Amino acid sequence: MLKDMLTISELIICLCLRCQGFQNKLIISTYGTIKELNLQNGEELELQTDLQSFIYSVDYDYRNGYLYFSRYTKNDIQRFRYPPGQMTDLVPVTFASRPVGLVIDPLYNHVYWTERSTGKLCRCNLDGSLKSVILQDDPLFALTFDYRNRWLYYSTDNTKKSIRRLKLNDSENQTIINVHSELVTGMSIGNDKDRLYWMEFNNGFLKSSTLNGSSVMTVLNTNTNNKNQDIHVFRGNVYCANGNSLLNVTPGVSAHVIYNNTGIIYSVFIHDENHETRTYT
Template sequence: MIILSGDSNIKVLNMDTGDVSYVLTDLQSNIYSIDYDYRNMYIYFPRFDQNDVLRFRYPSEDVSNLETVTVADKPTGLAIDPVSNHLYWTEQSKGNLYRSNLDWSLKTLILQDDIIFALTIDFRGSKWLYYSTLGTNKTISRSRLDGTEQHTFVDVKVEKVTGISIDYDSGRLYWMENVEGV
């Protein structure tokens, strides 16, 4: 199964059959990212237009039982660190990157940068946060999980990086570029 987010919905794609089923619809916002907490079985997602981050149990018989994790100013990127039980999210309009515990306690501003969009975590090896910036300097930057050692990882020139992921088996970082569609 692959869990996907889209314009105001969350759906599941069965890789064996190709069947798509909608888990949630009419979320009243663009959903730019999504992550799954395998240990506690929750899907987390930010609602850009509603200024909040929500979660719900999955699988569950009642997926409409949404819980507000936090309020945020135009949240876009979201990632879970399952080793430390932390949730990270970005606020696009302010360039903030936050962390909290999965139980919503200890909300902490980790760093500020240009307009931050996508986010992923290398929680296995070197313990880096990777995030994209869409402002004056379009980059993929990285920092330690506590926001220290912040620097540009890749200058993507004019591209808007809207998704980042890590392939832990190969040790590679992948990203999606919005302008060129690659």
């Protein structure tokens, strides 16, 4: 019987840059750089360089073909065309105060982001217009979006850290999980099983719960401290930025190192080439 919790030291960790049948592209950020990784053929492509900032979050506007990202130390949000073509120039979207988490709302064409320094959860249109504050809370960090049920999930960075959620168009706000001293640096929704996944920065635990915060499980112990960053769930697998490495975790089954980088990986996102077949209703 498989254990609910997998430990990296108990697994055969394989470095597999060529994953057969993997058709989608991984987007990662390091300090000042955004890269595209093709795990099918091992190719790397630098999409943007010299960004001069930590980039804790990226997301994609599939309808218009823009990749959005937050620049923490430059206090702004920017975008550029993706997949790369002739036009890859950066386009400023809006100013923000220490922006961390960022998500796109594909139904209403909004950008949402968290501000660590102000404790604000903000929103604007995709072009940066009509900026507004929709929530004032403790210092905020990670952010993810359950677009089916219209909940924004965010983590707080105070003495009693927690995961909370805000119902859009309703303003209902709930604390669903208390993580105490652990900073949640990455969150993502697994729509196949309707579970919330998150990464704890200090102890390296990847955990999950139902969308209302019940049935909490530890999925993986990375056995690393103070290096664990963003995560992204895609087709039942959880991709984790773990220091200089990128992990592919199949909950309850396996965990593999699929990429090693020279510097720390801060954010991870999978560009789904078949996304156009999906709906948001």
